[in-house]
């Protein structure tokens with residue numbers, strides 16, 4: 001078995017070296033320092049997994065916690081699913097038919113409230129501040145999302161605010177500009193579909209009569225300080241098509 005692995009590794013290495021030399025020849029580049037496309041691709045894969053899994057998981061946990069603290073919103077989302085999707089299992093293509101579910105996703109906690117750090121490549125002025133070259137800058141998306149000058153009642157979970165379409169343009173959860181999250185569409189699709197499935201397939205209940213604690217933990221991606229604990233039960237008579 002070990003021999004098979006070594007054989008495969010050699011083939012992959014040879015193929016990547018071949019691709020590297022072909023590319024250099026095609027682009028008329030000098031031989032240059034060696035770089036390994038496979039390692040580059042693996043690193044890219046690792047970045048995608050690191051950047052995509054924790055953020056999506058954290059967003060889902062906040063979503064379910066908010067929904068359990070606002071059962072009337074959970075009920076409204078469930079009704080929307082029952083009306084527009086019915087007894088079939090909800091699919092990715094159905095999401096565009098579910099505006100209320102999309103409002104819930106817009107209203108979610110930003111998983112990376114300070115986005116990613118930036119380095120000023122030259123001296124510049126931002127608002128009234130002079131920023132010298134090489135300063136590390138952080139964008140406080142959390143503060144922008146809770147600014148009462150921008151939002152009505154910003155600290156309350158109110159998906160209805162997004163019934164007015166232009167409100168969604170003020171969201172910064174995925175950053176903005178050329179370094180914004182490249183996985184934003186994928187993440188919005190995955191998070192929406194997962195929440196839809198969780199709502200459609202299960203009846204949810206809190207484990208006791210107290211509200212779920214929404215204290216934030218620490219970290220670049222902000223998870224809940226106390227992990228969500230909840231009870232769920234399959235919804236009767238649903239998903240006969242599975």
Ligand code: HEM
Pocket residue numbers: 047048049051052053055056059110111112115116117172173174175176178179180181182183184186187188191
């Ligand atoms: C709910 C889920 C997600 C949230 C809230 C999120 C949020 C963010 C934020 C705020 C940034 C920094 C943007 C900036 O500084 O302007 C970012 C960057 C990034 N995200 Fe996501 N993300 C999510 C899911 C994903 C997924 C699924 C992928 C890939 C499959 C991904 C890949 C990346 C990468 C590679 C960067 C770095 C981009 C760069 O520096 O040019 N993210 N994300």
